[in-house]
Amino acid sequence: MDGMNQDVKAERKALIEEVLSAYPEKTAKKRARHLNVYDEGKPDCGVKSNIKSAPGVMTIRGCAYAGSKGVVFGPLKDMVHISHGPVGCGQYSWSQRRNYYTGTTGVDTFVTMQITSDFQERDIVFGGDKKLEKVIDEIHVMFPLNKGVSIQSECPVGLIGDDIEAVAKKKGKEHGKMVVPVRCEGFRGVSQSLGHHIANDAVRDWMLGKGKAKAKEFETTPYDVVVIGDYNIGGDAWASRILLEDMGLRVIGLWSGDATLAEIERGNKGKLNLIHCYRSMNYICRHMEEQYNIPWMEYNFFGPTQIARSLRAIAEKFDDKIKAGAERVIAKYEPMAQAVLAKYKPRLEGKKAMLYVGGLRPRHVADAYGDLGIDIIGTGYEFAHSDDYQRTADNIKDATLVYDDVTGYELEKFIDKLRPDLVGSGIKEKYSTQKMGVPFRQLHSWDYSGPYHGYDGFAVFARDMDMAINSPVWALNKAPWKAA
């Protein structure tokens, strides 16, 4: 440890203390366990995680429904996903994740539609099962080419004792199409995370290896892989698929960005499962490993360093043909990646960034920033578990400030004191940060840009970070007569 880092660490620890001092004592104690300054060499980040948020502190987290409907199920394109309950949850999550897909919306695909049972008071009083049955019947009249229906439960459903599983079984039989009940009520768990898990369990129990695709003949090859946990935000999954196919692999399913039900049902036919967003879909990978002996591995398609490393690691699991394929792909794209770096690195080298995001990004994008010469000085997750913080230790540097389930208050203070050159977080954090004169990019929706995955995506990522940081407007936010 050099002396400079010790000073930085001491400063950042003092900052944590300062922030904690604003809380009532009991809450300060709770929050203290979620904040730390990382010591290089330690096996994890030294913060507690996956714990209930304190009330009243302005947590940035979402709920289980957001994890299931918003993340895992929402992108699955040829099924109709019912936001089952009152109108709001479906309304606020309508078309916001930017899960791109091909298809004819309202005819054979339904991703950018808000389908809801729009509960009224009588549904709470008398129960919603009858209405749900009718909703499903009417879906089949309105959208006869749908491949199935999922029931995404909102809070009231679990509180009034509805039996959505019974409805699902009955209606599934009646219509001869899949109906998947998902118990993702927002009060379950402590964040989006349990919603992911519940959604994974629903895939396991109702979809995987079942349904119509099972009966169909499907020829497998030794090069079949299933990509798991890529939601095709701004086209991410396509910019990833292009590389995997180019190296000679056959992507027989991609979950769940631009996915069809058939791709989910056949998810157990691959030779290897490749997981990108570990947090949201590791559960189903573990299940397939136990049940079908399908190995799985994590990979990272953010930034040329990690992409090349991942392509080679994936190829290691296959024969020489695929290994040669990986080298060919890397050789094909590397000059473009180098040209992107040559263009942007000189403009970004030495800049400092802070991150606060969800599933995998607080660690996965760190090396992509590193490729551009940007240092990550603070990072944290909305809904990580301890295994995420262990993994993160590999991606961050000594003295990085780590904040779990950060509150609005803490993040604002951290940003204000550390004055990074860039913050990457979500829509709720974007505008307050920019008001403070700090450049910002949304790292959930890619700020309406993307893709960011793969080589094609890295070029866009580099361009976007540059335009955020190097916009002339940041130098103009003080009136000249006040600037002195």
Place this chain on the structure above:
Amino acid sequence: MPQSALKIKDHIDLFNDPEYLEIFKRKREQFEDMPSDDEVAKQAAYINSMEYREKNFAREALVINPAKACQPVGVAYCAAGFEGTLAFTHGSLGCAAYFRSHLSRHFKEPSAMVCSAMTEDAAVFGGLNNMVEGLANAYALYKPKMIAVHTSCIAEVIGDDLNSFIIQSREKGSIPADFPVAFAHTPSFVGSHIVGYDNMMKSILSNFWEGKERKAGGSVNIIGGFDGYGVANAREIKDIISAMGADVTLLSDVSDIYDTPADGSYRMYDGGTPLEAVTKALDAKATISLQEWCSAKTLDFAKDKGQDVASFNYPMGLGATDEFLMKLSALTGKAIPESIAKDRGRLVDAIEDSLSWIHGKSFSIYGDPDFVMGMTRFVLELGGEPLHLLSTNGGNEWEAKMKALLASSPFGASGQVWKGKDLWHMRSLLATEPSDYLIGSSYGKYLEKDTGVPLIRIGFPIFDRHHHHRFPTMFYKGGLRVLVTILDKIFDTIDEKTKVTGISYDLTR
């Protein structure tokens, strides 16, 4: 390879590249098991048919693409317009995250709000502890001058009693005994965001008015209602008040909080109706609302307190603004000054200049009930012909008033009123009986894509165009802005159409 460092392609262009198109095709052929092209084409044609429309309108339970949000978004908006006020959701933690995101996406501004983070144990034992701890934390961290507590679904279903919880929180020292906490029960399975606005407005007024004696004075209170253009419309109201020299209190003024400057500091609170003014508002002679269906309970409450009340339906354009101004003048005893008469004349002038491009064109309109009514009335004044007028959260009274409005003008003869319907109903209407133009929120972009009817973006939310909320839509000046928005789309549409042959691609129009 489609990508290059020289000219970086993002999602807008990248996926039109042949390499990607090939990937889509291969994926579809080998792995997707999608319906055949024939089946898709058949169904795509069928959903535009009258037969499908009938099935669509026979729906009883399924709701598809509704144009309404739930109560707490109205709460958050209403509370944000009061000095130093922090909205507090008593419910699951995802709710507040959604409300904040929704408002931020429209206003492109921060939207602060806390929640009591109820989880499964709170569902079983009740959320008292969450409230006690939550109020203490929110008070200590964010130093509000008032907290506006309201519920989301979970707290309503299990029957949490806000009043009792807040009293107990005070007793336990979470907040000082005299600290203002307004509270409203706002379940998402009742009404919509406009009802939430009303509930919170009433609860804030009750908080300051109950138990106090009213000394009737000469001032007037104005309630704006939930409004995606509330920033600029509030400024318009204030300009009008100041031009008239009237003594008026604007209750919930979001003109600062949803339009804070970027100058190096983040203002979690900014402007808003001063709390002192809210107390004094009890003594007002009258309370008038610019949006009837955003304020029914609040106006009843003001009436009970002895005030005169009146309501309008999103006054936009000439007739509706005339009525509003004359009412305001009558209530305050202040004359309408020449400067406002001039603004009126300028709007009339603009309409005369442009009438030939709008006269006889048909417009479908959707959105909140007051907005649809105000917009319809203005379209009638422009010589446009309202066609499908739809409000997901509009009820029987709205329907009756809309029909009366249409009957008041020969231009309203073909107007059809659709209460409680959603945008999938609107899709069928436009597919079978299209209007020339469609007016509504960003959700309408899917209707524009599917039916080819050009969308004029006026309403809430506007997610995919920037800064519209910074310009007014109400009164004469707002009418002018709306007129320009309509005209721009009409001219763009004509240019698009005529540039194919070049015939009628005129320089001057």
